[in-house]
Amino acid sequence: MPAHAATSAKPPAGASALVAPLRPRGRPRKTLLERDDGNRRTDLLRAAAALFRSQGFAATTTRDIAAAAGMQSGSPFYHFKSKDALLFAVMHEGMHSALARQRDSLQAQQGQSAMSQLRALVQTHFQVLLGPDSDFVPVMLYEARSLNAAQRSELSALQAEYEALWIPVLTDLHTSGALRAPVGLARLLLLGALNWSVQWFDPRKSATVADLTDAAMALFVGHSAAST
């Protein structure tokens, strides 16, 4: 990513242009009467997520993030108390969004078989990890050790919610014989297989998320897309 991202830093002035800015202090921007603090914060989050994913948390400087969001070096600290707080916000956003998407996904599976529900969970998980705007959850997965204890425990609550969505489905499949391994270890191994895709998946190559979902279902429960 280039050191300047002027385009995203200056959205065209639209309906939200106000005469009296609400910003606490600082001078007005050249071309805009108002900045949307929420958008600037989001810009920072997105830039941080992308950099944390590609370089890792410790190897990314707050200056990198500021530059990617089109700001000066000290400005991220206007939006976030510390670099740690930025990391936490990225992860929290990632888990929150992933949970919401999986809940929607399961909702659409009302009355369907456990096999079909597992397929939905797997596919949505791949999309969360590999699809558009997919930097947040991989950061959560691969940078957990950079959090302090308090942050980690807050996030682990969300993680527990996420894993809880899988358990009844896996239990059902284990009871029916489709899933051979004990549910607890099966969940850890299965999610590991999916999470590792972050390391090797390349959208420029042949496989699609649908291909991965088919392969994972075949591997874990011996079923392809056809069988519901």
Add this chain to the structure above:
Amino acid sequence: MPAHAATSAKPPAGASALVAPLRPRGRPRKTLLERDDGNRRTDLLRAAAALFRSQGFAATTTRDIAAAAGMQSGSPFYHFKSKDALLFAVMHEGMHSALARQRDSLQAQQGQSAMSQLRALVQTHFQVLLGPDSDFVPVMLYEARSLNAAQRSELSALQAEYEALWIPVLTDLHTSGALRAPVGLARLLLLGALNWSVQWFDPRKSATVADLTDAAMALFVGHSAAST
């Protein structure tokens, strides 16, 4: 790990104590006529592997490593040209050792079924990741992005050798119908499931490496330990 490791820094003088040290320069140690450079280098490698694994490469300082090996802050650079070179050496050692162990493991499987061979590969892989002296390969797996291009390509050759051990076994199992997913994706998903165990495995808890192997075999090829 404490900041001082005087014990490991001063092995008892044994048969290798020479009157004329071969070291290029520097003053003699109080209690020893000779230091074993090979051991000191190994101490550094081990300390680096442990710290890189637990904290990550970028978050580990060369001072941390020096202290863990009982040295002063500048001393690691007597053994390694740079922090990068230390990382590369850790990874290279890890891959070399893992390759050797898997080759031995397969050798002992001569004439056995593909199922039995896969079990051996899986169990040895878990041991390499989770057993004694298991810091090297996890560093390789989780810090690859910290390498430069030249280092990465040298290691990817070893990685390719490692993966090549799995392919005929998986192909055999796919042909016989025991493995349902295409071999290429099956290998990536399967190794991902195993590699992720680094994130959650806790030897203080119930599961053993043998338990994990059983669960993995049941999950991937629907077979428990009994079936050969």
Add this chain to the structure above:
DNA sequence: CCTACCGATCGGTAGG
């Protein structure tokens, strides 16, 4: 949110 800046830390080196 920018400017200007600080104190601490870090990888690495000379010289013995």
Add this chain to the structure above:
DNA sequence: CCTACCGATCGGTAGG
């Protein structure tokens, strides 16, 4: 391998 050190970088802040 230690001592003493350097230059660069980094997270973070005051003040507007």
